[in-house]
Amino acid sequence: MPKKKAPPKEATADRIRDAADELFCHVGYDAVSVRDIADRAGVNKALVFYHFTSKADLFERVLERYYEAHRRALASAFEAEGSPRERMHRMIDAYLDFMAENARYAVLVQQQISNPETHPLVEKNLAPLYRWIEHAISEVAPHAGPGGPRQLFVTFSGLVINYFTYAPMLARVWDRDPLGAPMLEERRRHVHWIVDLLLDDIERGAP
Amino acid sequence: MPKKKAPPKEATADRIRDAADELFCHVGYDAVSVRDIADRAGVNKALVFYHFTSKADLFERVLERYYEAHRRALASAFEAEGSPRERMHRMIDAYLDFMAENARYAVLVQQQISNPETHPLVEKNLAPLYRWIEHAISEVAPHAGPGGPRQLFVTFSGLVINYFTYAPMLARVWDRDPLGAPMLEERRRHVHWIVDLLLDDIERGAP
DNA sequence: TAGCAATTTGACCGTTCGGTCAATCCGGGC
């Protein structure tokens, strides 16, 4: 049996991708050079172009891993059994958990959405995911208008993701770490409180 | 009387700053070169360094104008007469109006918060503004915890700003322009609906 | 041990970056 040569090969490519992940998330795509990535991964710069065709390609690989994990987390939470409201709460919990574990992802997503150059990637990965979320929300808020799924999608997403994109500044405004367990739990209870209030009012037929 | 030579002088520096404003907001700080800015302003590149000490200084001037306008808009809306709830609604309207008129500002703020290199600027300009907003919210939600001003600040800010940072992607997910008057009005009604629901529940002493 | 392919390296390329500087332009007071 030929021994797998995969382990060392994958280890190197993974180390490069992990280094790129950290750097891209911290200061953005343009502010990171391939030399920075290679240095952090402890390899020669040319090796980056051996394992990845270009800097942009490396960025795509970093993003795809996040997008796929994000999609799986939300889908498995929402597709299980339970009432629509229970599934909505579970999906929001999954979103919060995913963001807490991948705090830098929020920054990457915002950069992606804001930068027109990356819109093809957004259309390919992010837009379908969001169309799916909006469809899931329409199960609990079927009517159109100001209380409908279109606006609720932005609101629910913002309730979660905005907390993490604001985190670096909240750490300066507050005296506590916004990504620590106590504050994350406070945020979670806050979001669920709002979601229940909104769904109650929608069921009442108000908006 | 000596004639003011200010008009042409200010006009040139303003044209450079306006060009920088547009470009920074569209693709971010790093992706814009001083040559791009000079070309768009229709002046020589060296002239940028005559009117501004560096590219970073030019970026600060662009930001300061936004920060100051943002601060004035919110303060004048909140400091007028009325019940705390009325003033809160007015402040949110002012925030929405300001964002609609300066849609690119949302992107700049997110970039500022995410980039550790710019944290001194955030501490100087953005953090005091947000401390002030959080204090204003504490007038309508005095208690701490998951329904307290700390979480409500993130939520109210996110309800507004996230709509504009998401706008480029919403334009792709929806079939309508999210920054057009009809959708902006729908968002406004949506946000006010939520704010009233939350404040009702807080007055009821629920959270 | 020889050989082969995958992996890794250092040196190099053309381009663009932010920033500098001496020279020129230009309008208003003498």
Place this chain on the structure above:
DNA sequence: GCCCGGATTGACCGAACGGTCAAATTGCTA
């Protein structure tokens, strides 16, 4: 007409960028 100071320009600099390539290294198989 002349000059003077602010405004403007083109030419230039060193550094860093993404990317390439031939050579060297490594690890497996025969």
